[in-house]
Amino acid sequence: MSDAIPPSWQPAMAPALSTPEARRLGGWLRAEEAAGKQIFPPRGTRLRALELTPIDKVKVVILGQDPYHGPGQAHGLSFSVPEGVRPPPSLVNIFKELRADLGIDPPANGNLEGWARQGVLLLNNSLTVESGQAGSHAGKGWDAITDAAVAAVAAREEPCVFILWGSHAQAKAARIPCLQNGSRHLILRSPHPSPLSAHRGFFGSKPFSKANAFLEEHGREPIDWRV
Secondary structure, eight states: OOSOOOGGGHHHHHHHHTSHHHHHHHHHHHHHHHTTOOEESOTTSTTHHHHHSOGGGOOEEEEESSOOOSTTTOSSSTTOOOTTSOOOHHHHHHHHHHHHHHOOOOOSSOOOHHHHHHTEEEEESSSOEETTBTTTTTTSSHHHHHHHHHHHHHTSSSOOEEEEESHHHHHHHHTOGGGSTTOSSEEEEEOOSSTTTGGGTTTTOOHHHHHHHHHHHTTOOOOOOOO
């Protein structure tokens, strides 16, 4: 928790960060690192999603579960990897659906920072993970913090698109009152792009064209989904 909250997010995040649970999370992370455990992404990048996408610029929210747990993969954005790192299978499937939906050929790299800079909040439920241990930081205190970020976007007047891939993202959205019946936002639900579930309805869901159509309908600039 040594990463600083970007200024635009501070009013929304301050209450969640001042709780005993948040302080315990910070202490626990420091203890894990002191014990020699490798935590991804590295310090200084754990709040990258909030840094690249100020709250007043958010147009689309894509929720992930937790960061990639392989060396060099996680850099603070859900589903994204740095340039030079081979895209993981879920991201490969995202690019396949992007081509089927909008005719955009798969890019040479999996870095989604360009999306984030246009207003796509690429937020994981847990913002850290132990090397090689998927889901290892679930239930350690991140939920309330990232819930606060999602709720802050949902409470804004500007219509946004929430893309919920898989049960974890959908369960998170269900905790946010502003995203329930009568929401002014567009909520797109489908199975996760993982190879284990993509063929159950992720492929063919057309989230990118649907998101842009909604944004344009509400007078907002669409996303250029090219990477």
